[in-house]
Amino acid sequence: MYQSDFVSLNHILAEVTVTVNDEKFRNGLTKGWYVSRIQDALQELAFDTFFQKVTLDLDLPTDTLQLDFPENIFNIRELYVYNGDNCCAPTSSQVVHWKREFNNKNGKGNAYTARIKDRGFSNGNDPFLPNNGFESSSYWFGFKYYANVAEGKIMFSSDCRGFTKVRIVANGAGCPIGDLPVIPKFFERAVNDYVEERFFNTMKTRDRAMAPRWSEAYQKLNDPRVGSWKKATMRISSLQTWEKQSLEEYLSSMWHK
Amino acid sequence: MIYRTVIFNALKSFNEVFDDANIKRNQVMYWALVVVNRLRVDQYKKTESGIFISTFSSVVVVRDNKGRQYFDLPAMIMDLPNEGGVEYITYNIETGCCCDGDNFSQIFFQPTTPSKSHRLYGDEYEKPSTTNPYFYRIGDKHDGVKVDRIYLVGTDCIEIKDVEIALLATLDPKTICSLDDVIPLPDEREQELMQGILEIGRFVMMMPKERINDGTEEKGATPQTQVPSAIAQDQTTEE
Numbered sequence: 001m002y003q004s005d006f007v008s009l010n011h012i013l014a015e016v017t018v019t020v021n022d023e024k025f026r027n028g029l030t031k032g033w034y035v036s037r038i039q040d041a042l043q044e045l046a047f048d049t050f051f052q053k054v055t056l057d058l059d060l061p062t063d064t065l066q067l068d069f070p071e072n073i074f075n076i077r078e079l080y081v082y083n084g085d086n087c088c089a090p091t092s093s094q095v096v097h098w099k100r101e102f103n104n105k106n107g108k109g110n111a112y113t114a115r116i117k118d119r120g121f122s123n124g125n126d127p128f129l130p131n132n133g134f135e136s137s138s139y140w141f142g143f144k145y146y147a148n149v150a151e152g153k154i155m156f157s158s159d160c161r162g163f164t165k166v167r168i169v170a171n172g173a174g175c176p177i178g179d180l181p182v183i184p185k186f187f188e189r190a191v192n193d194y195v196e197e198r199f200f201n202t203m204k205t206r207d208r209a210m211a212p213r214w215s216e217a218y219q220k221l222n223d224p225r226v227g228s229w230k231k232a233t234m235r236i237s238s239l240q241t242w243e244k245q246s247l248e249e250y251l252s253s254m255w256h257k
Numbered sequence: 258m259i260y261r262t263v264i265f266n267a268l269k270s271f272n273e274v275f276d277d278a279n280i281k282r283n284q285v286m287y288w289a290l291v292v293v294n295r296l297r298v299d300q301y302k303k304t305e306s307g308i309f310i311s312t313f314s315s316v317v318v319v320r321d322n323k324g325r326q327y328f329d330l331p332a333m334i335m336d337l338p339n340e341g342g343v344e345y346i347t348y349n350i351e352t353g354c355c356c357d358g359d360n361f362s363q364i365f366f367q368p369t370t371p372s373k374s375h376r377l378y379g380d381e382y383e384k385p386s387t388t389n390p391y392f393y394r395i396g397d398k399h400d401g402v403k404v405d406r407i408y409l410v411g412t413d414c415i416e417i418k419d420v421e422i423a424l425l426a427t428l429d430p431k432t433i434c435s436l437d438d439v440i441p442l443p444d445e446r447e448q449e450l451m452q453g454i455l456e457i458g459r460f461v462m463m464m465p466k467e468r469i470n471d472g473t474e475e476k477g478a479t480p481q482t483q484v485p486s487a488i489a490q491d492q493t494t495e496e
Contacts, residue, residue: 032383
């Protein structure tokens with residue numbers, strides 16, 4: 001499910017501070033503490049639901065063919081190299097595939113290691129892993145675009161050097177720490193309940209009387225059937241009507257061909 | 258309700274019970290202030306109403322010898338948890354002054370303590386800054402000098418001329434000029450006020466006689482020890 005409507009940070013603060021009876025921020029927790037918990041909630045939801053998809057257009061370092069793994073993203077969904085005018089208008093692009101155990105550390109782009117390389121002669125005379133290269137000097141299959149993530153870097157194959165830009169489509173990990181969080185509407189309840197649970201969890205170490213309240217808040221958030229976290233994950237994983245109808249049409253027509 | 262009513266009422270009661278005691282009007286007035294201050298804190302905790310809030314619209318901010326910004330508290334305040342005695346402190350981020358500029362530019366200060374403020378720097382969202390400033394109170398001594406100050410945290414890099422503050426003030430005896438002043442307490446707490454004054458008075462009157470300075474030692478006589486009644490009775494029986 002997608003939605004472009006968001007609720008503001010102050011909207012969440014306005015509700016949650018009343019719920020936990022801290023409208024004046026005089027329980028020893030600051031306004032920033034609440035904002036920090038809201039950011040935490042979005043981060044956790046991002047990891048649990050993959051709700052956030054971001055597209056990054058970056059320069060490809062053609063000398064090292066290594067790119068620092070961008071901050072605040074995880075789980076690369078799509079990777080392309082492309083050429084284009086200015087910065088972000090791809091005129092020609094190539095899908096970059098993932099290659100297992102590819103590592104061009106300290107190489108100048110061309111040199112790399114992998115258990116199975118383009119050309120098998122790199123592992124010659126190995127009785128346990130015979131040459132499995134899919135290409136040899138007499139058989140050339142064309143340009144190969146692949147990459148791998150190692151040591152915090154995205155490492156690209158040497159053929160990617162023909163392009164100057166990289167497009168990464170990945171899952172975002174909430175908002176970057178320090179930025180003001182924006183909260184999708186369908187997460188409003190989950191974020192509220194998350195902050196409430198964190199509040200009572202903090203307060204119960206100062207006052208044991210808060211323990212039952214924390215327990216209630218925890219249940220409200222994490223109940224496996226009706227908890228707001230569960231509802232949030234279900235909402236995000238539900239199929240769009242648009243997607244659903246297209247899929248149904250596709251599947252039904254498949255049986256009649 | 259005015260002080261005169263309460264003071265004379267209490268005095269009349271005391272004189273009826275302790276007719277030899279020479280209770281002064283000032284004494285009862287002091288007891289009244291003690292009780293009123295306690296009741297005000299109690300009332301605020303119960304209702305959180307604005308009945309005890311005093312505002313000061315332009316309190317000048319200065320720097321101490323270390324360059325830290327502070328201002329002197331213009332009144333004694335209630336000592337509530339997390340500096341609850343300070344209802345709010347604001348300044349205008351655009352002008353550095355409490356009064357000029359748009360209302361939306363008013364920045365609120367949040368409470369902290371000198372030691373707790375270190376933790377704030379560890380969180381990007383809590384870090385003290387000009388848009389997220391804090392305050393703490395130094396209410397005893399600064400370099401050996403008696404002070405009652407509020408220090409500002411996060412605004413060191415800019416100049417703030419003054420701030421607007423609202424305080425939950427306690428009663429200052431110096432500000433009571435007449436017995437006909439109204440007691441700043443809701444009428445429904447009158448009964449507790451009277452009870453409180455009478456309790457203090459009764460406690461004072463119950464002071465053990467052996468602690469009373471009757472001047473006998475000045476004549477060289479040994480002060481007589483008062484034997485508790487139960488022991489005295491036993492001694493009589495044994496004889």
